[in-house]
Amino acid sequence: MKRVFFLMAGYCLIGGTVLAQQKLPRIAIAGLAIESSTFSPATSDEAAFKAQYGNEVFRTYPFMSADSPLRKAAVWFPTITGHALPGGAVTKEAYESLVRKTLDSLKKHLPYDGLYFDIHGAMSVVGMEDPEGDFIVRIRKVVGSKTLISTSMDLHGNVSWRLAENTDLITCYRMAPHEDALDTKERAVRNLIERLKNGKGKPAYKAWIPVPILLPGEKTSTRIEPGRSLYAQVAPASRQAGVIDAAIWIGYAWADEPRNHAVVMVTGDDKTAVTTEAEKLAKSFWDVRNQFEFVAPTASLQEALDAAVKSDKHPFYISDSGDNPTAGGAGDVTWTLTQILARPEFKSENGPSLIYASIPGPDFVKRAIELGVGKHIEAEAGAKVDARFAGPVKLSGTITSIEYGDKDAAVEVVVKVGSVYVIVTQKRKPYHKEIDFTRLGLNPRKADIVVVKIGYLEPELYNMRADWLLALTPGGVDQNLDRLGYKHITHPMFPVDKEMKEPDLKARLVPAADKLKD
Incomplete structure (x- = not known):
């Protein structure tokens, strides 16, 4: 009788451990990051990404060491991440190979409660527009619309409407030079875990505002004004009640695609707070457009x-x-x-x-x-x-x-x-x-x-x-953008177009990924 009791107790203990593990959210990691100029004759191949596979991925994130609280807060399924030195457009073969490997890896451990999507946002691919938008749509087809996706980006990346639709939580660097890169990635992971932990899941509102400004990073550094004061407004906006995160993307000036322009996004559960903060940031950005100067003589x-x-x-x-x-x-x-x-x-x-x-x-x-x-x-x-x-x-x-x-x-x-x-x-x-x-x-x-x-x-x-x-x-x-010869960016665009009317900087509410129509 005692033996039966001990066996049953052991079974309950083991079962309890399994149940405890099952309560932890299942989170995948994926992402490809490169800043690639369409005005350069260079191309970037698959080797340029120096891809990390499986548990190698964790080396990229010091805040997710084996004994870190974030690592212990979920059951992790790292697939592939690749971070390439900026260069020319990525070959279609390289892009398709890396995306296919990512999707194949994701299929092995379905389902997922969340996914951390680590990208730059300025990847160009030969023969494509908006590769990051394409990538996240293909990820969605594998993981489903219910999975909570949290995206971290470089502030020189581009946020297309398609990318905004298919991500749930999104943030970007607040410093240029990017001394806060790891802080930003950690924030994206923390936001993801917090929303899964508190059961709130997808934010009720995502406000997206395209700002028709296209400037090089050398004019928008946060070391100097007006970039310093503009970006100083981001953190306070993100701390408003009902707001999860706020971000300003300068965009990438050396690629010729419709998505290449500045963007403001704010996510959260309070519609008024989300739209108000987004519109404040967008207006602040537009109001100082003529003050941007090169970071050095x-x-x-x-x-x-x-x-x-x-x-x-x-x-x-x-x-x-x-x-x-x-x-x-x-x-x-x-x-x-x-x-x-x-x-x-x-x-x-x-x-x-x-x-x-x-x-x-x-x-x-x-x-x-x-x-x-x-x-x-x-x-x-x-x-x-x-x-x-x-x-x-x-x-x-x-x-x-x-x-x-x-x-x-x-x-x-x-x-x-x-x-x-x-x-x-x-x-x-x-x-x-x-x-x-x-x-x-x-x-x-x-x-x-x-x-x-x-x-x-x-x-x-x-x-x-x-x-x-x-x-x-x-x-x-x-740095002389007038010499580049844009053909595909959206017009009017400051400062490419010298005479512009005031743009519409009203917040556009982005539907959640699980509300999209096929």
């Missing part, structure tokens, strides 16, 4: 170099902004480097020291490895992808450093040409941290001039600059 490349050579402030930073790989540039435009090497000031090895970061040149790197450090090299680099503005640049100088194993660049070579230290990479790579230079034997703090393929300076570079000019150089992410 701008100049032509010649003007920037003239100023840097004459300056007694070192290091003097120059942003080679038109081919910025962190915004979607091909990264191998040689126009700026060609101009630098042609200037007489840098012909002598005793001229002003200048670091140039960087130019891809796999053949150059291969030859440098054959020769070794300290040897003279003469070979070409760059312009294999984007040769519209200048051809490959011939570098004739001394190899000062070869470094192996960088996770992005693979192999990096430094060659000194006159007084210019040129970083040549096996694969394109953005340089935005001090260690990116010091590991190559370069000291950016001691250099007279540092020229970086970047737009606004990332925090470490910004903090070490003595002076800074943003050079308006050509490339796939040209």
Whole structure:
């Protein structure tokens, strides 16, 4: 009798554990993130996404470590996440392969109470419009309309009506540079778990307001006004009674699609609060549209170099902004480097020291490895992808450093040409941290001039600059939007269209995913 009792007690205990586990929400994770310029001839393949599969996905989210409260708050089913360096449009083959793998993985563990959708929002795919909208619709067909989806995005992403319809909870970064990226992703996960935990599920209201503004990130940084004050209004709006979250998307200026424009979204359960806060944010954005200026003084490349050579402030930073790989540039435009090497000031090895970061040149790197450090090299680099503005640049100088194993660049070579230290990479790579230079034997703090393929300076570079000019150089992410030649964006659009009437900034209520008609 006792044995039977113990067996039954053990069964109840085991059953109780199973029941306790069943009470935890079942949440999937999926997402593909890239910022891709349609004005660049480059394309991005599947390898560019460096996809994480299954439990590898958790490495992307420090706030979801194995012993974290968020990890323990649900039964998780990570599928695939991929975060690519910004670049050209994604090939259709790469997109379809990654989406298909995601959907196949999702089908294995149905059903789900929730799904965390981690995207950038500015992915372009060859032959498609609105890839993120397509992706979430296809996810919905697998997981169903009842599953609660929480989406996190970059503020330079685009929120189409289709994306707004098929997500339930949505938020984006509130800082540019994006120092709050992980905070935003964590907020999206917390919002999801909270709505599942309290049983409220989908928000009663989602307000969506398209704001007809299209500006580059270099004019909308939250470091300066009016971006600083505009984005300072977002957090207070999200804390209003009846509101779950609020967000402002600047949008992505270097893709030519109807969805490319600014957007305000507010979600919550109180209709008046949701629509009021959305309309306040949209009006605030529109009202300051003429106040947006570049985050740094701008100049032509010649003007920037003239100023840097004459300056007694070192290091003097120059942003080679038109081919910025962190915004979607091909990264191998040689126009700026060609101009630098042609200037007489840098012909002598005793001229002003200048670091140039960087130019891809796999053949150059291969030859440098054959020769070794300290040897003279003469070979070409760059312009294999984007040769519209200048051809490959011939570098004739001394190899000062070869470094192996960088996770992005693979192999990096430094060659000194006159007084210019040129970083040549096996694969394109953005340089935005001090260690990116010091590991190559370069000291950016001691250099007279540092020229970086970047737009606004990332925090470490910004903090070490003595002076800074943003050079308006050509490339796939040209800061001069008038030179891009848009054909598919929605008009009228500020500042592309000089004369505009006041837009309709009334909140548009987006139907919930489970209310959509087929």
